[in-house]
Amino acid sequence: xxxxxxxxxxxxxxxxxxxxxxxxxxxxxxxxxxxxxxxxxxxxxxxxxxxxxxxxxxxxxxxxxxxxxxxxxxxxxxxxxxxxxxxxxxxxxxxxxxxxxxxxxxxxxxxxxxxxxxxxxxxxxxxxxxxxxxxxxxxxxxxxxxxxxxxxxxxxxxxxxxxxxxxxxxxxxxxxxxxxxxxxxxxxxxxxxxxxxxxxxxxxxxxxxxxxxxxxxxxxxxxxxxxxxxxxxxxxxxxxxxxxxxxxxxxxxxxxxxxxxxxxxxxxxxxxxxxxxxxxxxxxxxxxxxxxxxxxxxxxxxxxxxxxxx
Amino acid sequence: xxxxxxxxxxxxxxxxxxxxxxxxxxxxxxxxxxxxxxxxxxxxxxxxxxxxxxxxxxxxxxxxxxxxxxxxxxxxxxxxxxxxxxxxxxxxxxxxxxxxxxxxxxxxxxxxxxxxxxxxxxxxxxxxxxxxxxxxxxxxxxxxxxxxxxxxxxxxxxxxxxxxxxxxxxxxxxxxxxxxxxxxxxxxxxxxxxxxxxxxxxxxxxxxxxxxxxxxxxxxxxxxxxxxxxxxxxxxxxxxxxxxxxxxxxx
Numbered sequence: 001x002x003x004x005x006x007x008x009x010x011x012x013x014x015x016x017x018x019x020x021x022x023x024x025x026x027x028x029x030x031x032x033x034x035x036x037x038x039x040x041x042x043x044x045x046x047x048x049x050x051x052x053x054x055x056x057x058x059x060x061x062x063x064x065x066x067x068x069x070x071x072x073x074x075x076x077x078x079x080x081x082x083x084x085x086x087x088x089x090x091x092x093x094x095x096x097x098x099x100x101x102x103x104x105x106x107x108x109x110x111x112x113x114x115x116x117x118x119x120x121x122x123x124x125x126x127x128x129x130x131x132x133x134x135x136x137x138x139x140x141x142x143x144x145x146x147x148x149x150x151x152x153x154x155x156x157x158x159x160x161x162x163x164x165x166x167x168x169x170x171x172x173x174x175x176x177x178x179x180x181x182x183x184x185x186x187x188x189x190x191x192x193x194x195x196x197x198x199x200x201x202x203x204x205x206x207x208x209x210x211x212x213x214x215x216x217x218x219x220x221x222x223x224x225x226x227x228x229x230x231x232x233x234x235x236x237x238x239x240x241x242x243x244x245x246x247x248x249x250x251x252x253x254x255x256x257x258x259x260x261x262x263x264x265x266x267x268x269x270x271x272x273x274x275x276x277x278x279x280x281x282x283x284x285x286x287x288x289x290x291x292x293x294x295x296x297x298x299x300x301x302x303x304x305x306x307x308x309x310x
Numbered sequence: 311x312x313x314x315x316x317x318x319x320x321x322x323x324x325x326x327x328x329x330x331x332x333x334x335x336x337x338x339x340x341x342x343x344x345x346x347x348x349x350x351x352x353x354x355x356x357x358x359x360x361x362x363x364x365x366x367x368x369x370x371x372x373x374x375x376x377x378x379x380x381x382x383x384x385x386x387x388x389x390x391x392x393x394x395x396x397x398x399x400x401x402x403x404x405x406x407x408x409x410x411x412x413x414x415x416x417x418x419x420x421x422x423x424x425x426x427x428x429x430x431x432x433x434x435x436x437x438x439x440x441x442x443x444x445x446x447x448x449x450x451x452x453x454x455x456x457x458x459x460x461x462x463x464x465x466x467x468x469x470x471x472x473x474x475x476x477x478x479x480x481x482x483x484x485x486x487x488x489x490x491x492x493x494x495x496x497x498x499x500x501x502x503x504x505x506x507x508x509x510x511x512x513x514x515x516x517x518x519x520x521x522x523x524x525x526x527x528x529x530x531x532x533x534x535x536x537x538x539x540x541x542x543x544x545x546x547x548x549x550x551x552x553x554x555x556x557x558x559x560x561x
Contacts, residue, residue: 011560045398050402050558070405076402080395082398085396087394088324098403100316101403101404101405102403102404
């Protein structure tokens with residue numbers, strides 16, 4: 001659906017993205033991650049034909065976004081980061097205007113406007129002036145606009161920025177349900193969101209792709225040693241000494257709280273020692289309140305790949 | 311074609327939704343009214359060879375209203391899209407840059423023309439109440455309105471250009487005001503400067519809006535106007551188109 005080949009964009013000497021190449025297949029939901037200024041918005045703006053690349057090319061549904069821009073734009077619904085809307089228009093009026101710009105007309109236009117109003121739950125504000133809407137509604141009107149012509153591809157630049165947790169959940173559910181029929185490329189800083197919605201993640205840093213894989217694989221590849229958390233009542237045993245004897249344990253830190261020993265056990269990467277620890281606890285007749293292995297999250301991956309000291 | 315129509319409809323609706331349109335219309339009507347009153351008063355004072363139409367279209371009030379209206383109409387057109395960022399949603403919809411430029415130009419031109427409609431009533435009411443015609447011949451009424459259209463095209467295009475240059479409406483208005491008034495005063499060079507070189511006279515004759523109106527309001531149609539202003543309008547719109555595209559690509 002999207003094909004990007006060696007895309008480079010320079011702004012008066014500054015390279016925003018350099019030699020970016022990636023593909024997004026039909027039906028994928030791809031999370032586009034990276035620190036601020038990494039080139040996410042630039043890439044999305046090039047894909048949406050808002051501005052041309054310095055070199056390289058990008059195709060949307062087989063159409064070059066620069067040479068065959070109008071056709072490429074027909075296949076695309078784009079939600080810019082700042083969600084710019086005309087404040088002097090009413091919601092329904094705006095959606096009708098946008099739909100008609102995108103080539104809809106007559107009965108089809110009316111139908112689609114109604115469908116997206118339902119879908120993005122903006123029905124209750126359909127007659128309000130956009131200027132009077134809250135941030136959450138504006139975001140959803142923007143999303144409704146992106147969807148109005150039923151595009152194959154959605155490019156969403158930080159669709160949940162500025163929303164409250166409930167709204168974030170709603171938008172996330174919406175995106176997930178849209179993923180059944182549309183291909184989606186979305187950028188966000190909320191990594192837990194990516195973990196639940198996206199089938200693939202592309203992490204870019206300083207204009208280059210650092211990683212591109214499923215969230216699970218990325219987390220799996222992360223080479224930081226794991227940690228097991230254990231909370232036990234030991235009746236006088238010293239848990240540190242005993243646990244450290246288990247093969248694979250690299251160190252234990254324990255604190256006492258209300259008679260419970262709270263241990264943080266560092267273990268070797270890609271090993272799972274919970275069974276051994278549990279057997280030890282049974283053997284010593286400890287009371288176990290918690291035994292969990294902390295897993296690396298996408299956040300750890302993100303920080304590892306994009307962390308810089310400067 | 312339908313896209314252009316949709317864009318035009320949107321641009322026009324902005325004019326009539328915003329309070330600015332009504333403020334413009336209000337002051338425009340006052341100035342036109344003064345101009346008309348001035349014409350009648352002048353003709354009442356002494357016998358004159360001039361018709362009401364002639365005096366109306368050559369009064370100072372007329373020119374003030376005419377020159378000031380362009381910056382006010384056009385300052386918003388492109389500057390606001392850049393300021394609000396709506397340029398991004400607009401230009402990622404399947405529309406051509408040229409369609410956007412043309413629709414904005416046409417909307418401003420239509421609004422400008424609609425401002426002149428009430429003045430037509432003045433002449434109708436005059437002939438009805440005064441029991442005499444405000445004009446010598448039909449051409450004398452048609453010609454000045456035709457000239458308003460032709461010169462209006464040029465000045466609206468100039469305003470479009472100014473608006474495309476900046477994201478600030480006030481700056482756009484200032485640029486357009488300076489350009490509009492600057493070009494208007496080129497005519498006066500011949501009156502002010504004593505050395506009237508034939509070359510200078512020839513050049514300024516093309517942009518001499520005062521002189522055009524003088525002859526058109528007498529019913530004398532000068533064909534140079536029909537070549538010069540439309541071609542300049544086209545040129546200005548092409549430049550506007552280039553600037554519009556350049557600024558978008560640079561953001």
